[in-house]
Amino acid sequence: MTGWVKVVAAVVCCTNVLGALKWGTRPQHLTRPVTYAEQPQWWPQQVIQRPVDSTPIEKCQVKEEERITCGTPAITIVQCEAINCCFDGWRCYYAKVVTVQCSRDGQFVVVVAKDTTLPNLDLDSISLLGGQDAPCKPVGTTTAFAVYQFPVTACGSTLMEESGYVVYENSMTSSYEVGIGPRGSITRDSHFELLFQCKYSGTAVEVLIVEVNTVAPPAPVAVPGPIRVVLRLASGQCYNKGCVEDLEAYTSYYSEADYPVVKVLKEPVYVEVHILRRTDSNLVLNLEHCWATSTPSPLSLPKWDLLVDGCPSQDDRYLTNVIPVAGSSGVVFPTHYKRFVVKMFTFVDAHTLAPLKDRVFIHCSTEVCYATGNHSCQQSCNRQRRDVAVVKSLDGETTVVSSGELILT
Structure with a gap:
């Protein structure tokens, strides 16, 4: 169980x-x-x-x-x-x-x-x-x-x-x-x-014990723009002694058919956001805000902050772990990627403290920065928000990307 x-x-x-x-x-x-x-x-x-x-x-x-x-x-x-x-x-x-x-x-x-x-x-x-x-x-x-x-x-x-x-x-x-x-x-x-x-009683009787309910999976969600950004969950696992789990996890990913992805409380959820089909090495992907909801809508409540201005939310005792993406990560353009790890949780009612739904959706608002000599695109969690040149989608809004459904088992 x-x-x-x-x-x-x-x-x-x-x-x-x-x-x-x-x-x-x-x-x-x-x-x-x-x-x-x-x-x-x-x-x-x-x-x-x-x-x-x-x-x-x-x-x-x-x-x-x-x-x-x-x-x-x-x-x-x-x-x-x-x-x-x-x-x-x-x-x-x-x-x-x-x-x-x-x-x-x-x-x-x-x-x-x-x-x-x-x-x-x-x-x-x-x-x-x-x-x-x-x-x-x-x-x-x-x-x-x-x-x-x-x-x-x-x-x-x-x-x-x-x-x-x-x-x-x-x-x-x-x-x-x-x-x-x-x-x-x-x-x-x-x-x-x-x-x-x-x-x-005077007669022996046998009685049924356990009942299990399931939820139908929705498809992962992505909002396209002139620069397309997607969010996906990594599925790689360490099988050999000495392997680094944070690196091995991103060697494979869940497909749409794999959702809902089943996780256990406190089990790590490996998240990756990246730019699609761009080869400009001056582009830098930054995460503005990442959060979780109990429905596919990123605007729904309740919500739980994971990253704020690209940094781990301080309201969570289990801080989200931001994983650096370097050239050794195996990707051609490391600046096009952002990765972080969340310990799995479930929402509870703020008043009764009773569990609400055994499902979680992860969302991130993103910006794409063009690195020049006058603008630094590097995010830092040790100082105030940086001054950056931002490339946004055609409608002028920051792109929001979402994961498919995660459920508890």
Whole structure:
């Protein structure tokens, strides 16, 4: 699961499959007595969820020192896999996903792996509906997992009846850091939401878990003029040891058919703006203002500044990185190019701080300067705006170029 994640898990109750939870060599038993006015019936636990974007092999690739025992010592491989855990031949352990279980004595057990999202989830940022008061705090944490166990009647759980079942429901969510600018707000942290249930009845039932929505891709946008300028996203990757990622990224580019380009929060987005089909070495491309919106329109709100007067926006804690384009970059006319790197983010509502849309469009206003002995075309971020001779499009306006759609996964 990556980016913004929402998982709905339903569990049909069950026998006590947890046994002892082990941190290293010290066992910690997950059993607590619960008193009910009317004791429900308990039935074997069913398969509770399937991991998203994770194969059975990938979800079980947990380091030996980070493994937490799942189930009783006598559990079989079939029983282990039935409760969404992994078996290494001699013991059952929790996978790198979210695992929800219901114990015989009326307990929710929720095990959250930091690898549940990309970028990795901050386990200290998650909390239950009932807050962080005992017994709603984790009963154990490691660098890779947070384990919660609490009565189904506690921590803000709700009780309802549904088609003859008694259903206890709770939810878990994570907090995230928001950068607030003058015309928009963003975040680069993963956000995690989990809704889970325990159903009590005399009949076992299996329930569907995850729902995924997609957005249709628009085409990249370019505004032509007598001097044509385009914006494109680079797609090169480092595969060899010692390669320079900022250089390797610009060896290949996304085509129109590749959009929307899927990225993970904080993943670098390599942007290039360049002049098309000109051979005059005196022409110098400069970036005036680069920004991002959640729609294809460069005039829409919210917006987030990336470059201001060609320099990284100081409103962003993750400063945009401007990459110099020299003769060693492999292009014939280096002054016709501008490149920069942005850490991927998503927009959030400035008032509620809730995520808006999992899509981002990048726009840049550009100018083309003709270098002469009397005019310097070099941009500098250490002094005031320079005096330049500017070549503009026929309508007298600065050219604006835009990227295609980027979405989160």
